Amino acid sequence: MNEQLEEQSALYVFGLLEGEEAIAFERRLESDAELRSLVDQLDGVAAQLAHHAPHRPLSSELRDRVLGQIRSGKVRSSPRGRQWIPWAAAACLGLTCAYLLAERGRLRHRISHLEERDVLARVRVAALASQLQNAPDANAIVVWDERKQRGVLKVNRLPRNADDRVYQLWLVDPRYKNPVDGGVFHVANEDGLSLSFHPAEPVRDAKGFAISLERKGGVSKAEGPIVLLGK
Amino acid sequence: MKAGSESAFATFYDLFAAGLFSMIYAIVRDQKESEDILQESFVQMWKKFAGYDPTRSSLFTWAVMISRHKAIDRLRARQRQSLLVDAVTLEKDPAAAAEVERGDDVLEGRDERGRVRFALAQLSAAQREALDLAFFAGLTQTEIAEKLGAPLGTVKARIRRGLLALRELLGKVSP
Numbered sequence: 001m002n003e004q005l006e007e008q009s010a011l012y013v014f015g016l017l018e019g020e021e022a023i024a025f026e027r028r029l030e031s032d033a034e035l036r037s038l039v040d041q042l043d044g045v046a047a048q049l050a051h052h053a054p055h056r057p058l059s060s061e062l063r064d065r066v067l068g069q070i071r072s073g074k075v076r077s078s079p080r081g082r083q084w085i086p087w088a089a090a091a092c093l094g095l096t097c098a099y100l101l102a103e104r105g106r107l108r109h110r111i112s113h114l115e116e117r118d119v120l121a122r123v124r125v126a127a128l129a130s131q132l133q134n135a136p137d138a139n140a141i142v143v144w145d146e147r148k149q150r151g152v153l154k155v156n157r158l159p160r161n162a163d164d165r166v167y168q169l170w171l172v173d174p175r176y177k178n179p180v181d182g183g184v185f186h187v188a189n190e191d192g193l194s195l196s197f198h199p200a201e202p203v204r205d206a207k208g209f210a211i212s213l214e215r216k217g218g219v220s221k222a223e224g225p226i227v228l229l230g231k
Numbered sequence: 232m233k234a235g236s237e238s239a240f241a242t243f244y245d246l247f248a249a250g251l252f253s254m255i256y257a258i259v260r261d262q263k264e265s266e267d268i269l270q271e272s273f274v275q276m277w278k279k280f281a282g283y284d285p286t287r288s289s290l291f292t293w294a295v296m297i298s299r300h301k302a303i304d305r306l307r308a309r310q311r312q313s314l315l316v317d318a319v320t321l322e323k324d325p326a327a328a329a330e331v332e333r334g335d336d337v338l339e340g341r342d343e344r345g346r347v348r349f350a351l352a353q354l355s356a357a358q359r360e361a362l363d364l365a366f367f368a369g370l371t372q373t374e375i376a377e378k379l380g381a382p383l384g385t386v387k388a389r390i391r392r393g394l395l396a397l398r399e400l401l402g403k404v405s406p
Contacts (some may be wrong), residue, residue, distance in 0.1 A: 007391040014365040015303065016372050040287045045398045047288075047295035049366040050250060058249045059288035062266050066248075066273045067241055104332040132335070 001038060009035065013042045062163065126209050126231035135159050140228050142173070142209045147228055149202060151182075155193045155211075164216045167227065171199050172208040177212060184218040207231055247291070251298045257367050258302040259309075268305055272298040299366070318393040350400035357381075358393030358403060365390050 008025050009016045017025055018202060029036055128140040138158045144151040161167055169182030181200040187193060208231035213224040255272075256265040275297055283293050351359055357379075359369060364375045376383040 003391070005393065007387050008393045010391040011365075011372065013394070014366060015300070016375075016390075028276065041398060042394055043296065044292045045365060045368055045394055045401060047292040047299075048343075048347045048350075048397070048401060049362060050254040050295045050299070051344040052351060052363065053250075053367070055249075055256040056253040056256040056262075056265070058252040058269075059266060062252075062270060063241075063244060063248065066244060066270050067237070069270070069274055070240065070277050071237060073290060 005035060006038070009039050009042055012039060012072065013046045023190075037141065060117055069082050124206055126206075126210055126230045128211065128228040131226050131229055132159070135227075138228060140211065140230070142169075142230070144203075144206050144209075146204065146206065150196060150198050153182075153185075153195045153197055155185075155187065155195075155228075158187050158193075158211075160189060165224075166216055166218055168214045168218050168222070169197055169225075170210045170212065170222055171203045171206050172210065172231070173201075173203045173205050174207060175204060176201065178221050181218070181220060182209075184214070240277060243290075248273070251335055253295060255298055255302045256368075258299065259306050265302075265304060265361050268301050269298065272301050275301070303369040333378060346401065350397055353400050354396055356391075358389050358396065361386055361389035362389065362393045362397070 008017060008021070012022070012025055029039060085188055100116070124142075124144040125148065126142045126144070130136050130138040130141065135157060138156065140153060140155045140158070142151055142153050155167075158167065166184040166186060168184045170179035171182050172179050180203050182199045183195075183199075185193070185195055208229070210222070210226050210230075211228040212222045212226050216221070251272065252265060252269050255268050256262070259265055272294070276294060279297075280318065282292070288296075351362075354362070360379065361375065364370060364378060368375070368378075370378065372383060372387065376386040379386060381389075
């Protein structure tokens with residue numbers, strides 16, 4: 001990719017290409033997969049700049065207005081049959097970042113609503129509860145995307161692990177005799193921790209998730225105590 | 232319209248609205264107008280979802296781009312860009328900078344915003360300023376160059392290098 005195309009791509013994602021140059025660029029974009037890929041990437045990077053905006057309080061009444069407008073039926077929704085899947089998926093992913101900070105009851109309520117929908121046949125959300133007497137408030141949320149075979153784990157208030165120990169995530173799939181290894185992680189402090197994971201084996205029917213405390217390096221089959229558990 | 236759609240959409244709103252609103256406000260600098268734009272944006276997302284291609288962008292990117300586009304359109308329509316440009320240069324706005332530290336973490340959470348801020352801090356001030364203006368100010372290339380007092384070619388290069396560097400930096404610090 002030459003510098004001129006890179007430059008045009010960068011300007012394009014900000015809407016800064018003008019006139020004939022913009023038209024020519026868009027024409028090329030239609031037939032140049034590499035260029036399309038670059039623009040898509042840069043779109044994603046540019047969108048991150050939204051995080052650079054100073055926080056501004058948002059009126060809670062606006063939520064009612066927006067949802068009321070949609071609920072009223074004055075806004076015709078998309079005809080695509082499974083249109084709500086990505087909303088739920090986005091919501092689930094967002095949950096890992098925000099909802100552990102909110103009341104757990106509200107979280108469970110929302111999850112239960114979402115779990116009633118078909119979408120979670122593919123994207124599954126599980127709240128993991130503490131099994132620890134010394135850390136009863138420890139908890140975690142797992143968002144598991146079966147299609148992509150990847151997930152996000154958000155852990156909260158889990159005690160720091162000793163240097164010779166690691167926490168290990170397990171995915172329970174009835175197809176396997178033993179839970180599938182989801183990877184190990186360390187907790188340095190009790191602040192929230194967010195991680196992505198890929199199981200060691202394909203998981204097609206995740207019935208539950210668990211986190212155990214294992215020896216350093218992890219194990220192929222859970223040996224240590226279960227510290228968090230949920231489905 | 233399915234009840235489940237509304238429920239999921241409401242959750243989506245709860246998670247993203249505050250961050251999108253902050254972005255919109257950074258562009259138009261008007262509370263009421265920002266609220267209107269946010270409402271229009273979410274309604275458009277609801278209506279236009281069939282056009283969303285998850286293989287090309289995350290839902291977050293899609294939502295940001297729709298909201299930003301509406302905000303920029305509104306900004307340009309007001310034709311008072313020159314009054315707003317000074318206000319949108321974030322680093323030159325002490326009050327705004329203070330709000331960053333006080334504000335709740337929104338959009339995609341504390342980690343994500345910290346990650347982006349860390350990455351932006353690695354860029355040169357000139358690149359950062361060019362990207363801020365390109366994203367928030369609603370100016371043309373030429374207007375950005377005039378605002379920065381730099382040749383147009385230099386500004387284009389800053390935007391290109393800044394964005395590519397940001398891509399690398401965000402990639403490196405991804406979890």
